[in-house]
Amino acid sequence: QVQLVQSGAEVKTPGASVEVSCKASGYIFTSYGISWVRQAPGQGLEWMGWISGYNYKTIYAQTFQGRVTMTIDLSTSTAYMEVRRLRSDDTAVYYCARDPWNGMDVWGQGTTVTVSS
Amino acid sequence: QSALTQPASVSGSPGQSVTISCTGTSSDVGGYNYVSWYQQHPGKAPTLMIYEVSDRPSGVSNRFSGSKSGNTASLTISGLQAEDEADYYCSSYTSSGTPVFGAGTKVTVL
Numbered sequence: 001q002v003q004l005v006q007s008g009a010e011v012k013t014p015g016a017s018v019e020v021s022c023k024a025s026g027y028i029f030t031s032y033g034i035s036w037v038r039q040a041p042g043q044g045l046e047w048m049g050w051i052s053g054y055n056y057k058t059i060y061a062q063t064f065q066g067r068v069t070m071t072i073d074l075s076t077s078t079a080y081m082e083v084r085r086l087r088s089d090d091t092a093v094y095y096c097a098r099d100p101w102n103g104m105d106v107w108g109q110g111t112t113v114t115v116s117s
Numbered sequence: 118q119s120a121l122t123q124p125a126s127v128s129g130s131p132g133q134s135v136t137i138s139c140t141g142t143s144s145d146v147g148g149y150n151y152v153s154w155y156q157q158h159p160g161k162a163p164t165l166m167i168y169e170v171s172d173r174p175s176g177v178s179n180r181f182s183g184s185k186s187g188n189t190a191s192l193t194i195s196g197l198q199a200e201d202e203a204d205y206y207c208s209s210y211t212s213s214g215t216p217v218f219g220a221g222t223k224v225t226v227l
Contacts, residue, residue: 019199024176035216037163037218044206044218044220044221045155045157045163045206045208045221046121046218047144047215047217047218048215057215061215062213065139065151067177084204095162095163097163101151101210102151102153103151103153103165103167103168103169103174104153104155104163104166104208105165105174106161106170107162107164108162108184109162
């Protein structure tokens with residue numbers, strides 16, 4: 001079945017970086033893009049950016065420009081998102097989602113990232 | 118890009134219908150037919166319920182329907198059931214070339 005499996009929870013100190021992975025299976029990886037969405041505790045969904053599974057093209061939300069990098073590894077059908085210069089307000093659940101740009105139709109289980117000194 | 122406007126909460130009794138509104142501008146909801154709706158139960162990942170304003174993915178109950186008029190999109194849940202109690206988020210493509218989410222609506226089944 002189509003699924004996205006994300007890496008496990010992370011605890012980081014302020015100023016550090018974190019990388020979250022998202023392994024796809026059950027579909028042709030290059031036929032879809034991957035969006036990354038985060039959700040702070042008790043808050044709503046926030047779109048962070050998108051990467052094409054076909055040509056590595058990326059689109060980032062302005063809020064995250066320069067601090068987030070999204071990449072893919074076609075050999076393992078895995079998407080990665082790195083967030084640098086972490087702050088306490090980056091504490092959130094981070095989701096990857098398959099995104100053909102008309103609706104995010106498959107979601108990963110989420111990865112909790114806690115930023116604390 | 119500002120978040121789309123949704124009511125904080127709506128409620129209804131089992132069997133009733135509820136409608137959630139999602140108001141944007143001509144630069145997002147009003148300008149494109151790329152409005153989608155997501156259901157999220159506590160502690161779970163969101164699930165796509167509606168895409169392209171009114172289309173349902175395979176497996177989503179036909180009790181869920183979407184529509185749009187001007188700058189406002191709507192999600193209607195008919196025949197409300199206990200399992201429908203969840204948070205619902207709308208999303209729209211925008212003129213910036215990126216999507217934006219609404220703030221979310223909590224649906225309570227009385």
